[in-house]
Amino acid sequence: MDASASPPSRERIATLDLxxxxxxxxxxxxxxxGFAATFSAYGSPGLWPFPNEGASAAAKWIVDAxxxxxxxxxxxxxxxxxxxxxxxxxxxxxAEARGRRLRxxxxxxxxxxxxxxxxxxxxxVLLLYAWSGVFVMLARSWSxxxxxxxxxxxxxxxxxxxxxxxxxxxFAPAEVQTQVAAATGATPERLAAVRAExxxxxxxxxxxxxxxxxxxxxxxxxxxxxxxFPTTGLMMIGLALFKAGFLSGARxxxxxxxxxxxxxxxxxxxxWLEWGQVMNGAESPLASGVDFLLNPLIGLGYxxxxxxxxKAGHAGVLSPLAAAGRMAFTNYLTxxxxxxxxxxxxxxxxxxxxxxxxxxxxxxxxxxxxQLVWSVLWLRRFQMGPLEWLWRSLTEGRRLPIRRSA
Numbered sequence: 001m002d003a004s005a006s007p008p009s010r011e012r013i014a015t016l017d018l019x020x021x022x023x024x025x026x027x028x029x030x031x032x033x034g035f036a037a038t039f040s041a042y043g044s045p046g047l048w049p050f051p052n053e054g055a056s057a058a059a060k061w062i063v064d065a066x067x068x069x070x071x072x073x074x075x076x077x078x079x080x081x082x083x084x085x086x087x088x089x090x091x092x093x094x095a096e097a098r099g100r101r102l103r104x105x106x107x108x109x110x111x112x113x114x115x116x117x118x119x120x121x122x123x124x125v126l127l128l129y130a131w132s133g134v135f136v137m138l139a140r141s142w143s144x145x146x147x148x149x150x151x152x153x154x155x156x157x158x159x160x161x162x163x164x165x166x167x168x169x170x171f172a173p174a175e176v177q178t179q180v181a182a183a184t185g186a187t188p189e190r191l192a193a194v195r196a197e198x199x200x201x202x203x204x205x206x207x208x209x210x211x212x213x214x215x216x217x218x219x220x221x222x223x224x225x226x227x228x229f230p231t232t233g234l235m236m237i238g239l240a241l242f243k244a245g246f247l248s249g250a251r252x253x254x255x256x257x258x259x260x261x262x263x264x265x266x267x268x269x270x271x272w273l274e275w276g277q278v279m280n281g282a283e284s285p286l287a288s289g290v291d292f293l294l295n296p297l298i299g300l301g302y303x304x305x306x307x308x309x310x311k312a313g314h315a316g317v318l319s320p321l322a323a324a325g326r327m328a329f330t331n332y333l334t335x336x337x338x339x340x341x342x343x344x345x346x347x348x349x350x351x352x353x354x355x356x357x358x359x360x361x362x363x364x365x366x367x368x369x370x371q372l373v374w375s376v377l378w379l380r381r382f383q384m385g386p387l388e389w390l391w392r393s394l395t396e397g398r399r400l401p402i403r404r405s406a
Contacts, residue, residue, distance in 0.1 A: 016247060031121075064278065069296075077299075084140045109391070162289030165285055166285035
């Protein structure tokens with residue numbers, strides 16, 4: 001997640017900071033619905049507290065078509081690269097010390113993840129990264145080819161299972177489809193349950209944390225049993241791309257132009273599929289599976305745009321994004337702090353269930369602007385973000401300097 005994970009003596013890689021900054025901001029656009037409603041309503045057009053029509057439906061389509069799973073895929077791939085930046089090759093000089101540093105770093109990530117998921121927001125991804133990072137840690141010295149093949153298989157098989165499951169449901173008997181629709185669709189009972197959950201979450205601090213803990217617990221079994229495989233796969237793919245020079249901007253202009261062209265074609269397919277799901281007010285397992293398969297490619301297309309701009313000499317214009325990327329860990333966690341303060345009851349303003357998607361977009365853009373500005377201002381005086389500093393200090397077992405030298 002954080003290129004500042006690399007040893008202090010190693011120079012930062014500008015493109016990684018840029019891509020990471022874009023990823024952490026893009027993730028907020030997707031997570032916003034999870035702050036503004038409960039876990040049960042998250043991602044479901046039919047269970048959203050407002051009618052799925054007009055500007056609200058259009059805002060949902062924008063998120064699902066252009067943001068959903070694209071930026072978290074990039075984040076995962078960058079985390080794979082950071083595993084290598086911290087741990088290095090397993091056989092190189094000093095490998096044992098760097099390996100210990102990497103293990104400590106993953107341990108403290110696990111601790112941060114528990115705090116984030118239980119004390120702030122149920123939608124934490126850091127715990128999944130800590131689990132998946134253990135497997136990538138063991139594979140960090142693999143060749144580019146082996147990383148790409150194994151990572152591609154882990155991710156591709158999970159996507160294939162989703163697609164096959166969608167096909168099986170599409171050709172299943174009518175009574176089976178009816179049962180699935182009743183279990184997953186916007187039935188009166190489920191809508192009433194969502195309204196009751198929102199009322200509890202805004203009614204008191206205890207109610208907010210009961211709902212938050214319930215959502216967090218609901219995620220843990222699928223994370224450990226299922227999501228760890230495609231996430232590990234994406235991390236391996238990201239490490240392969242880093243070792244091949246793609247993420248560091250070392251490949252030819254043609255390589256990034258071809259990637260961008262392929263991503264644009266994939267985006268057309270995903271946008272069309274997502275439009276159908278939003279208009280139907282329900283998710284299609286088959287369409288979701290195809291989207292899942294294509295979304296990392298779209299994310300790499302976004303990364304290619306940044307790398308091409310950087311290669312064209314626009315680093316200065318992109319510097320606020322790079323600053324946000326240098327503080328990605330801090331920005332990710334403070335997004336949760338700010339958004340739950342707005343939407344949770346007890347310790348916040350209790351706006352959950354009261355903000356529809358268009359207004360939610362205004363909040364997202366405001367947080368983007370705030371984080372871009374504050375990242376630049378903070379890094380003028382300090383070497384790294386405050387939570388990056390805390391994470392690194394805990395990893396090293398000593399208080400590290402944070403202020404820039406005069």
